[in-house]
Amino acid sequence: MQIKESNQQQKVKVSIYTRNTSIEQSKGHRLYRDIQVLKEMYVKMGYEIPQIYFNVACQGNGIEDRKALKQLLKDVSLGLIDVVLVWYLFSLSSNATDLLKIKQFLDEHNVELCSATEPFDTSDFEGELHFQWMVSLIEDEHLTCKRDISLSSLARLIMTRGQSLKGGELNAELRNESIGTA
Template sequence: MLRDNETIQQNQYKIVIYIRNTSWEQPEGHRLHRNVQILKSKYERAGYEISKVYSEPSLELDKNERPVLQQLLKDSASGLFGVVLVWNVFTLTSNGDELQRIERELAGNDVELCSATEEFDTSTKEGRDVFNCMCSLLQHEHSTTKQDIPLSALANMIVKRRPEREASSDDNI
């Protein structure tokens, strides 16, 4: 029989997918099914195990009534998996503060949050800065306008330009 720590270590590399319909215009399930199939195919070909798909039934639920997300967070605390994969961060929430709270809770359970369309790595200082910038951008216009640039790419550009701006403002002193 495996001890709890051994079970958690075995599940560390298991991936779960979280999806929900984030658009009133999309037919229920059409895009979700396609995204799940793409994610499963891509990551299983790379040798990862997709152990479960958490699918939130509808956007019509109050944002505080997301039972599937709550179950995912509960399961993460039990050590059932090591990675939560989303299509993009909007899948989890369009609220930057809530996204940070979800990521912190997952990280506190030793679970990594990954996005198939957004590049960020919260295990490094620069990656944490990019993620925080993404969350800040979610609070503003980026989330309400259609963008051709991924949120993480925009956040990366902002974070990488900060030292330049700070140095030039020091020159003006």
């Protein structure tokens, strides 16, 4: 995962968001790992990490249910954040609709969304399609529990297989759906 290059990395404000995503996870263990690893990695690369947002309890998946996520979105609207960094997309939401709303909100405020474990780049059509596949896969319980392959890799595999097996018809269908022409 790499944040888009900048001549002045110190001026790019990267905020980390994470949460406890399961009742079975011991409170704080994964949160600590996410925060420490991401903070150390990006501070070492010269990025400023002005704020870290986290929800300790396994609260509801909805945006309104999580105080830290609501605060992050408020700070985005105030222009305090340039990049939101997560360990993986599931950290933001396991609900595809909410995840798309969050991504749209970030896009409207020119804030980049980055995942440390699921590389994607939504700056072009193919990257946006890749992201949409990831979002559509995120609600599959099997995929979110068994992480032998990242959502990013699985989405790329589906895109590639769809193109080769159907001569690109699958991608054309998704492209039409994403731009509202069916």
